[in-house]
Amino acid sequence: MTPQERYEKLKEHLLEENPVLVDVIDEYKELDEVAKKIGLLDENQTYTEFISWWPLISILGTFSAGKSSFINEYLGKKVQDTGNQAVDDKFTVICYSKNDEVTTLPGVALDADPRFPFYNISKEIEKIDPEERNINKFLQLKAVNSERIKGKILIDSPGFDADFQRDAVLRITKHIIDLSDLVLIFFDARHPEPGAMRDTLNHLVELAKKHSDSDKVLYVLNQIDTCAKEDNLEEIIGAWQRALSQKGIVSGKFYAIYNESLAKIDNPEIAERLKKRKDEDLAQITEKMEKVTIDRAYRIVKNIETKAKEIMDSIPELKKLLGKFRTNMLIADALMLAIFGAGSYFASTFVENTLLKYGIYALAFILFVLAHFRVRSLIVKHMAKKIDNEYLRKAFLKHTKWYKPYLLAGMGIDSQKIKAKLEKLIEDSRSFIQKLNDQFISLKKEKSNFSQNQEPKAELPEVQTASK
Ligand SMILES: Nc1nc2c(ncn2[C@@H]2O[C@H](COP(=O)(O)OP(=O)(O)OP(=O)(O)O)[C@@H](O)[C@H]2O)c(=O)[nH]1
Ligand SMILES: [Mg+2]
Structure with a gap:
């Protein structure tokens, strides 16, 4: 299932079963886009698949x-x-x-x-x-x-x-x-x-x-x-x-x-006693069953904030790793350049023929290029192995692909722009929480209108509402 198909199917089901969450899918979609740009998610992945919606x-x-x-x-x-x-x-x-x-x-x-x-x-x-x-x-x-x-x-x-x-x-x-x-x-x-x-x-x-x-x-x-x-x-x-x-x-x-x-x-007297016990306990069981549904909705929305913060935290880490990668590569290249340069110069002193001299320089250059890519792949592998977070590792590998100029690795990541986008997503998710609160409060009222003397006991989970 592609992410697009998943968004659509989820929306379709939510529309029937839990309409208040339908628009949350678009928030997840935006979150996915940011994460994909940075490389934390692959093109065929989406954060919607890592959380249970029901x-x-x-x-x-x-x-x-x-x-x-x-x-x-x-x-x-x-x-x-x-x-x-x-x-x-x-x-x-x-x-x-x-x-x-x-x-x-x-x-x-x-x-x-x-x-x-x-x-x-x-x-x-x-x-x-x-x-x-x-x-x-x-x-x-x-x-x-x-x-x-x-x-x-x-x-x-x-x-x-x-x-x-x-x-x-x-x-x-x-x-x-x-x-x-x-x-x-x-x-x-x-x-x-x-x-x-x-x-x-x-x-x-x-x-x-x-x-x-x-x-x-x-x-x-x-x-x-x-x-x-x-x-x-x-x-x-x-x-x-x-x-x-x-x-x-x-x-x-x-x-x-x-x-x-x-x-x-x-026995009617026993029947009444047992029924009383059963009614009380059954009401509590059913209430718990309703409460997990409400809790789940909050968790889905809260997850947007959690993921957005995770992405934010990962950017400086990724930039640091890519900076280290650039430095390692510069040192490696400088060393190899020195070795191949000196080697070819030394070898050329033994030959008189100018054409042959150029031949030696060209060979040294080819060897340098080959060594560069070999060393580059070794450095990437070695550094990636040390990254514990698999998403960060994925992003690191994306930015250090062999054909990408290493001096530019990570330069395209605009931290400020990404941060602004993620902050907006967090703010929107908080207004969703507000929407959920409103819905459940009206649900509670509806219920208590049904049975005036039996106020539902389900507590709203403690949540933050928009802080601004
Ligand atoms: N007296 C009485 N009988 C019950 C009650 N609940 C279920 N039964 C009966 O107990 C038998 C088993 O009920 P099921 O609902 O099939 O039980 P189950 O746990 O699903 O059984 P398995 O699927 O075989 O594991 C049925 O004959 C029901 O009619 C109850 O509260 N009181
Ligand atoms: Mg059964």
Whole structure:
């Protein structure tokens, strides 16, 4: 996909799902142009490919915990199959589509859609498991027309059981957890521990553990309606949390819910109690799911400023490197000129014939030119090797290409002009933040008008607004 195609596709999707971000693409385009001029990006690269535009929410957990049922309920549509046996054997990536019918596409489709952060996921899967090159075996894509999926991506996963603890699934899960903005780990109240829970603990929880402090992992005990018969919810929750804490998970968020349309609770008093608990916890889960979408929008805009500053910082560094390159070359040339000059002069003193003398000088000159290019390529290689930042290295290599006059290396970089352009981009990105603030404030108002007494708790992330 060329950068131009990517801009267009992103704009097309944003227009449908998150229109407030459409104009941000043009900002990225300008940023790309500056970076390309300096050489920090190749012609076929764009900063839009290094950031996820849609937040990823993954639903993981034990088999039959009710992951797919939860997703169907959330979307308000029966998108995923459900059942009491292990149903899903693949990861299903769910995204928005305006078509009424649910479209299922093979996993390779993910590579061609700029919404997904799985940048070249096929390559990733090849790395994960060279035997199982077929990405379609592990992943499928479903496009669904539901308001709630707009601007986000959900992943439903195969349940973890003994058969599924194959290396590839575990490694894909790890990859997905790393990429996700939010991870919901489902257990079910029928088997809070040990049995199925033990395997899950050993694998899934181990994978999610390193993210425990980041507020990104939510532990969800599902199907708590099944506790109604014995009325032992607190006991079950206690056992579940103890099992988690034995694995070192003490700080994560714990929720207890059930799927109202699937539950049958006979005792009305217990039903009311369980429903109260479920409503509260479910509201918090859904709020978190909305919040990552908002956070992601801010992050995308903030990234413009980060990248602009990175470019600004790289210019003096690049200029310094190119200055050093020029000096090295001047010294090398002077030395070689002296050696070849003196050598040819010395050799010419042994011959009488003028034509032969000129022949020696010409030969010395040719040898000097050849040596010049050889030494130049060695100096470039040696200096490039020492540059840690790959973008800076790329820019350095661009400005020191063999056919470019080295005395002019980097002279064309107009720092002042670039700085002014980048500062303008930063200023514009701040006014976008303002736009986002306005949008979310009006969204909040809308919501609170819906339920006067239930003020949404989602906090706006702390952001700077235009400082001037
Ligand atoms: N009583 C009750 N049953 C539920 C609840 N959630 C799901 N179920 C049932 O539990 C079974 C498993 O649900 P699924 O949604 O298929 O579970 P899953 O986690 O997607 O399962 P796999 O994809 O096989 O790993 C189905 O028969 C659902 O009807 C719930 O909250 N309460
Ligand atoms: Mg399922």
